Amino acid sequence: MLRYAILELLHHKPLSGYDLRRRFGGSIVFFWKANHSQIYPELKRMENEGLLSAKRVPHEWRPTKKVYAITPKGQRDLEAWLRRRPKLQSVKDEMMLRCFAFHLVPADEADAQIRHHRDLHEERLRHYIAIRKDLERKHGRLLETADPILFWNVLTLRQAIAHERTYIAWCRWALRRHQAFRDRMERGHAHLAG
Amino acid sequence: MLRYAILELLHHKPLSGYDLRRRFGGSIVFFWKANHSQIYPELKRMENEGLLSAKRVPHEWRPTKKVYAITPKGQRDLEAWLRRRPKLQSVKDEMMLRCFAFHLVPADEADAQIRHHRDLHEERLRHYIAIRKDLERKHGRLLETADPILFWNVLTLRQAIAHERTYIAWCRWALRRHQAFRDRMERGHAHLAG
DNA sequence: GGTGCATATATCAGCAGTGACATATCTCGG
DNA sequence: CCGAGATATGTCACTGCTGATATATGCACC
Known part of the structure; x- marks a missing residue:
């Protein structure tokens, strides 16, 4: 699931793990939250699967960022997911x-x-x-x-x-x-x- | 979480793993579902922790049941859980x-x-x-x-x-x-x- | 010089949950 | 006698997710 949320966000523009983390739980995504401890490994896995491409971007004042962009394969995956008909989630409250x-x-x-x-x-x-x-x-x-x-x-x-x-x-x-x-x-x- | 749902159900009366499974996803609990593959190991774990006691109950026609009952320790755990103030669950939809x-x-x-x-x-x-x-x-x-x-x-x-x-x-x-x-x-x- | 803070990335143990596989008994119908 | 179906218990691999721990840079403030 998390990966599709990431793909949607990266569809708009490339972001680092840190940027993504602020998007989750911030103002943009109301229906999904994620910790950085889940985001970083997921990004690595998605890169290995060819859904994302990574680029190291240095910065004068701040630590170097690893910025991820969605690949054509990632785009296709995201669109295929959007066409699936999922069954109802079971309620856990x-x-x-x-x-x-x-x-x-x-x-x-x-x-x-x-x-x-x-x-x-x-x-x-x-x-x-x-x-x-x-x-x-x-x-x-x-x-x-x-x-x-x-x-x-x-x-x-x-x-x-x-x-x-x-x-x-x-x-x-x-x-x-x-x-x-x-x-x-x-x-x-x-x-x-x- | 699952364990408290189990404790609540066993508070009413002793049940086997199979019985519990039918309660979850049946009419009684609307807000929690569980598969048997999650229930059986959890029951074992809870027994080891002294929250439940188990008894093998043979049956003429049917396979032998392992019926679990809540212990005093289980009761205390359940009540302590009910008094906690949990923070809001994050929405995942x-x-x-x-x-x-x-x-x-x-x-x-x-x-x-x-x-x-x-x-x-x-x-x-x-x-x-x-x-x-x-x-x-x-x-x-x-x-x-x-x-x-x-x-x-x-x-x-x-x-x-x-x-x-x-x-x-x-x-x-x-x-x-x-x-x-x-x-x-x-x-x-x-x-x-x- | 020290402390705290925002930025930035990463790992780990452990619990939670799913779907598949495995096994066994007994009943009922064909 | 065979298969289907309800009853009954269990394991396994995998993914999902949390909370803790770790590390490092640079800035602002005292």
């Missing part, structure tokens, strides 16, 4: 796995967990919205016009935002429902006591 | 990575990809809704009352459904926007030609 087991912890602890998670998603949502504002500022009316790269970029950003909003809405809903559940328990006990 | 690169394929191919993905998510949504119907049928009014296990189960199911609905809505929206984009391109060319 740690928070939801925990939620499944929340009957094992006190109600207050469960609430705290959900609130914490809601906060994290709100932060990520703000991050995405900042990126969107940035795109709007930089490209203005162009967002509505004819640049395909920008068009697909905006589409994925919209999905990222929709995803975060859904998650946050679920957290809020869950907290309300949990409160109602706790109230019912209370009344249940009161009923038994009375 | 292959479809969105592809979408990012759709400027490299013909517009019809991009549409076909999105429609295909929408269909897959619609199928999964139908699956989740069937599970919810099943829960409603089996438990009826109990869904609104006082069983914590059922309560959290319903909450996670709701999140799964919300997630699928968001994804499907995005696919539909993306297809509309893409059509509008293609129309604009057409008009652009017509303008240039006229």
Whole structure:
């Protein structure tokens, strides 16, 4: 997977491992992250497979860079991958796995967990919205016009935002429902006591 | 991660590797899947660590089962895990990575990809809704009352459904926007030609 | 002269996860 | 009697990914 993300980025322009690392987890790719410890070996492997070509570029002030460019073979690989029909990824969501087991912890602890998670998603949502504002500022009316790269970029950003909003809405809903559940328990006990 | 899913399931009742495998990817756990090739070695490892105890249970008709039960140490591990505050998982979504690169394929191919993905998510949504119907049928009014296990189960199911609905809505929206984009391109060319 | 920081590349151990291969029992139908 | 299918457990090679560790340059600041 990682290799296709790299190929897409190098399709725009040649980059070093360090540059790539900043792209992942930065503003451009919302749906893939990678550490340098994964990127450098992958670049080497891709070079060996003929998907990339490397060139050492010295710099006066800074350490020498190894800049990678996509080869015709790399281009073909990327386009072939884009035409495949992958099956659905299986969902792996740690928070939801925990939620499944929340009957094992006190109600207050469960609430705290959900609130914490809601906060994290709100932060990520703000991050995405900042990126969107940035795109709007930089490209203005162009967002509505004819640049395909920008068009697909905006589409994925919209999905990222929709995803975060859904998650946050679920957290809020869950907290309300949990409160109602706790109230019912209370009344249940009161009923038994009375 | 897998180990905590296993511990949660074994907290309810002892199960064999085969039973566990059917639980994952079946109706109960929506947010975690696992193959038997991952489950069996993990069970062995957990037994060695004292989180589980194993017992061979022979059967007249069928091969002998190795049934695992959670130990007190396993219980403590599970509860400690539930109290941790994990950081946000990084999103890895292959479809969105592809979408990012759709400027490299013909517009019809991009549409076909999105429609295909929408269909897959619609199928999964139908699956989740069937599970919810099943829960409603089996438990009826109990869904609104006082069983914590059922309560959290319903909450996670709701999140799964919300997630699928968001994804499907995005696919539909993306297809509309893409059509509008293609129309604009057409008009652009017509303008240039006229 | 020392410390911290950004730049830049690389390796390693270890856990996570996949798909293929392997083996065995018992039942049911042809 | 043979094959298909459910039950049941396991291994293996490979890729994916994380966190830690290592190394080196040059700059700014104290």
